Amino acid sequence: xxxxxxxxxxxxxxxxxxxxxxxxxxxxxxxxxxxxxxxxxxxxxxxxxxxxxxxxxxxxxxxxxxxxxxxxxxxxxxxxxxxxxxxxxxxxxxxxxxxxxxxxxxxxxxxxxxxxxxxxxxxxxxxxxxxxxxxxxxxxxxxxxxxxxxxxxxxxxxxxxxxxxxxxxxxxxxxxxxxxxxxxxxxxxxxxxxxxxxxxxxxxxxxxxxxxxxxxxxxxxxxxxxxxxxxxxxxxxxxxxxxxxxxxxxxxxxxxxxxxxxxxxxxxxxxxxxxxxxxxxxxxxxxxxxxxxxxxxxxxxxxxxxxxxxxxxxxxxxxxxxxxxxxxxxxxxxxxxxxxxxxxxxxxxxxxxxxxxxxxxxxxxxxxxxxxxxxxxxxxxxxxxxxxxxxxxxxxxxxxxxxxxxxxxxxxxxxxxxxxxxxxxxxxxxxxxxxxxxxxxxxxxxxxxxxxxxxxxxxxxxxxxxx
Amino acid sequence: xxxxxxxxxxxxxxxxxxxxxxxxxxxxxxxxxxxxxxxxxxxxxxxxxxxxxxxxxxxxxxxxxxxxxxxxxxxxxxxxxxxxxxxxxxxxxxxxxxxxxxxxxxxxxxxxxxxxxxxxxxxxxxxxxxxxxxxxxxxxxxxxxxxxxxxxxxxxxxxxxxxxxxxxxxxxxxxxxxxxxxxxxxxxxxxxxxxxxxxxx
Ligand code: SF4
Numbered sequence: 106x107x108x109x110x111x112x113x114x115x116x117x118x119x120x121x122x123x124x125x126x127x128x129x130x131x132x133x134x135x136x137x138x139x140x141x142x143x144x145x146x147x148x149x150x151x152x153x154x155x156x157x158x159x160x161x162x163x164x165x166x167x168x169x170x171x172x173x174x175x176x177x178x179x180x181x182x183x184x185x186x187x188x189x190x191x192x193x194x195x196x197x198x199x200x201x202x203x204x205x206x207x208x209x210x211x212x213x214x215x216x217x218x219x220x221x222x223x224x225x226x227x228x229x230x231x232x233x234x235x236x237x238x239x240x241x242x243x244x245x246x247x248x249x250x251x252x253x254x255x256x257x258x259x260x261x262x263x264x265x266x267x268x269x270x271x272x273x274x275x276x277x278x279x280x281x282x283x284x285x286x287x288x289x290x291x292x293x294x295x296x297x298x299x300x301x302x303x304x305x306x307x308x309x310x311x312x313x314x315x316x317x318x319x320x321x322x323x324x325x326x327x328x329x330x331x332x333x334x335x336x337x338x339x340x341x342x343x344x345x346x347x348x349x350x351x352x353x354x355x356x357x358x359x360x361x362x363x364x365x366x367x368x369x370x371x372x373x374x375x376x377x378x379x380x381x382x383x384x385x386x387x388x389x390x391x392x393x394x395x396x397x398x399x400x401x402x403x404x405x406x407x408x409x410x411x412x413x414x415x416x417x418x419x420x421x422x423x424x425x426x427x428x429x430x431x432x433x434x435x436x437x438x439x440x441x442x443x444x445x446x447x448x449x450x451x452x453x454x455x456x457x458x459x460x461x462x463x464x465x466x467x468x469x470x471x472x473x474x475x476x477x478x479x480x481x482x483x484x485x486x487x488x489x490x491x492x493x494x495x496x497x498x499x500x501x502x503x504x505x506x507x508x509x510x511x512x513x514x515x516x517x518x519x520x521x522x523x524x525x526x527x528x529x530x531x532x533x534x535x536x537x538x539x540x541x542x543x544x545x546x547x548x549x550x551x552x553x554x555x556x557x558x559x560x561x562x563x564x565x566x567x568x569x570x571x572x
Numbered sequence: 573x574x575x576x577x578x579x580x581x582x583x584x585x586x587x588x589x590x591x592x593x594x595x596x597x598x599x600x601x602x603x604x605x606x607x608x609x610x611x612x613x614x615x616x617x618x619x620x621x622x623x624x625x626x627x628x629x630x631x632x633x634x635x636x637x638x639x640x641x642x643x644x645x646x647x648x649x650x651x652x653x654x655x656x657x658x659x660x661x662x663x664x665x666x667x668x669x670x671x672x673x674x675x676x677x678x679x680x681x682x683x684x685x686x687x688x689x690x691x692x693x694x695x696x697x698x699x700x701x702x703x704x705x706x707x708x709x710x711x712x713x714x715x716x717x718x719x720x721x722x723x724x725x726x727x728x729x730x731x732x733x734x735x736x737x738x739x740x741x742x743x744x745x746x747x748x749x750x751x752x753x754x755x756x757x758x759x760x761x762x763x764x765x766x767x768x769x770x771x772x773x
Contacts, residue, residue: 120756121755123734125733125734129755129756131760131763140603140655143604144605187605224769227770234652234654250659250682252685260746264745264749299651332651359768422587516594525622535592537592539598540594543617
């Protein structure tokens, strides 16, 4: 029978299946961070259990770490305790950790691929919903809860039921100024935040294969914003080239064996998908969110919608609530919306290509007077690379703050946050109420669009600044 | 895990759709290294003003809903972050059953690991049940019979039988999986032979 890539990875990892379909799957790679793991390690200790395969887990502190000078440690007592607890737990259970001052430290979904820990055809989990990012490598990667983190540590397996198959094809080419961030925002706008619930999405089509590895990660990263369990893309030569010689990639003979296996990872031609949609590259514009859910998205040329024209009662109420929170009026051109802050970073858009994209726009220009703008590289290695290329200077000269790596204002768990009613153009993935700080107002955009907004001081069209 | 018993309670109704886990428990409370103590911060930003004082008309701040064991909410409940702090906060507040027309996947699974029953019902039934919240009348949730009783009415709900058993018996997932140890070892042996790079660092 013909199978999808998801079906194949699933079958390859099946340790046991009950009559009702409840399955025990083997986990190849497990990523751990400080926020969702302390209770899991505590659980292990309480029940006197061991970590079954310490080598298959990699830990890093990212959510809580300060992005300013780190030489003085973490000022916040609770954050400090959480980071120290991770260090203690990793030591006790023999797990490899990139500590706060390790130059390889960074956002968990950035360091996995960077180190070659992320590999095609494998099952990768992490106590974090954006684990979907790793699907860009043709792996089945998804977020789990803390109880499941404990389960993986103890058994190297996970109890799961199979999801359905959903294929999203994007054909054609990206227009100038349009990025993979705009592609995924448009997809979420189309299917809604629950449109993928119960599914694993495979992204396919000529536009998807034309994307770089990093651009693919941006797409898979936000799959969870469409409610799907995971998102993946068939691995190709670009992926293999990317992984070659990374510190944790297979070596020598193992590399050849792995490559042989990876090259066969694809959905069969006849494979059946339970749901399928197609998008055309030429219809995708630079996008921006106006509301408090990633599905509240329009192109930069559009106006903020009017709840009165909605027939669905729930939708109408939700638009009203969003507009009130965001302090916006229906019918306003989104380009006329003034901003206070700009955040470039996160596991969605904190990689080197993202920084290059933004730097290209900002070069020789200035951040608007009233705007505070910051760049938070996704990892220590991204930061180092950017500095080698002189991007830090480009940003600093134009008035951007250049920070240390971490999650930072993507979720505002450290001191980087919005004040009530402050408005931010952000390259992160969630515009939920309070996500970037209580009362803060988030507009999700691509790195180029964030740079354009920084210059203009209001949401703006990146194409205006493209030479 | 506590065994799930039949519950009788006046339900609290939150008509908002797409309630995300950032709303259920905002990030400043994720710095804890414990599972308990989060109940007082459940729905923090809707429940307390900027000074930290309770917002009087928020449903969970008012009697009798401050004692509700059942929460009824709009569709796509629990979307967003995977934080298990969301079910921990609900549980710590005293809520052991959520009723909605749909849930985000990770949240839904997390509930079962903590003895919380997430029930899926069609919108029409949600409307009927929410009336009982407005009228402050009790409803009864019986998992064994997969049945909700309200006034003289009754409705049934679907649930995965294995998940039901785990809730009713308060089973520990990890212990169950550890019983499969021989199968896991066998799997790993094959892994070493067929995909050596997985276990070889
Ligand atoms: S950058 Fe944001 S979305 Fe990504 S892992 Fe960190 S907090 Fe989560």
